[in-house]
Amino acid sequence: MTRIVVVDNHGQFTHLEHRALRDLGVDTELIDNDTPPEEIDADGIVLSGGPDMDRIGHSPAYLDLDIPVLGICLGMQLMAAELGGRVGAGDYGGYADVTVSIEDESDPLIGSLAPETRVWASHADEVKELPDGFERTATSEVCNIEAMSDTDRNRYGVQWHPEVAHTEAGEEVFENFRDICAGD
């Protein structure tokens, strides 16, 4: 069975990421972000959202592991910041109902959601510049980079919250990530 761990960066929705995976039948576990990277035994990692870039623990180190990583909200932002991109305050806070346009239909994480999807968001900051090797895979009127992928290294980020009930195709994002982790 595919095993995916969820790293808790103190986001209020973290446990819903755990639940979404559990409901898909994935072997999953919620782990603290101070878990040493060498103790992680999984086929994939989800970096949860959270309130503060100063409380991300060992999250940057998990980016060096040789397994797929999905960053959600702050998880995506820390991925961008660590890998050479830039994060800053958005002009417009992204809250609740946002319509996101999918830009790359072949993207393994969110391509199947094309042409657009309605999501629930909750963020003030956003990714301003992509790190090297990443492509923008989705955008919206309130946030330029809604999602990014580096398919060579299997690093993925979404700015919205696929784990909450109000996000339309949230479960599909986790299914796609499960498939990526299973190597399908």
Added chain:
Amino acid sequence: MVEPTAFIDEKIAEIADDVGDANAVIALSGGVDSSTAAALAYEAIGDQLTPVYVDTGLMRKGETDQIRDTFDYMDSLRIIDARDRFLDALSGITDPEEKRHAIGEQFIREFETVARDVDADYLVQGTIYPDRIESEGTIKSHHNVGGLPEVVDFEGIVEPMRDLYKDEVREVARELDLESIIAERMPFPGPGLAIRVLGEVTDEKLAVAREANHVVEEELEEYEPWQALAAVLGKATGVKGDNRVHGWVVSVRSVESRDGMTARAQELDWETLQRIQSRITGENENVARVVYDVTHKPPATIEYE
């Protein structure tokens, strides 16, 4: 999703095993979680369990009577009338977190008295999985009997639903034949109407909140909201029968949600909204206006404080 029948059998055996011949107490709030935990524990150990319901005076209209009816089958049920003590404890407090704290403290005092009286060694709680995660968050402090174990030296704490989500608890409650009114009941916060009146809790504001919440729940039943409520915000000017009034502003909120983590403000008919407005201003002479809250969560929370 949990399989209710198997879950119930397993937990009844587990609770009976944990508690043995000792006595246990549970704080019954009337909400789904504590009701389900109490029903499970009562199946397991019968009258060795003392369910305690504290009437704080912060409950909704008719709620205490309804609890008395629903749990009438438990001979050991205790209903404590603590209305005056809670109002005293809240007097002069305006900060939301301090209000929650004062209620929590008073609750522990009430509960402690019973726990000592029945010589309870075990505490049963309706803790669910998100409670365990959220308790480390900083959005709002949770009201439960979390501080109780520090006051009373229990031998153990029994939390049969600690791995379940809210919708799963409802499945279990249904299987336990808890009246549908409990299983389908809207979530109601631990501090009750105290956090649906902004600022200091007074008899007058509580009375308005109680009546307005009753109207909202009744009028919005057909919309099947996940949660619908009314909150007393502050005062504003109105005119009633040629007289200027400086009366309360009542906000109406109705949301749909799966788990309370995110919520969408419901789109209601103008006529329904007008009927609610008319009933609340008509039945309460000290209410000057009624507003409808259109904010989703996030950025707003479902409750006001």
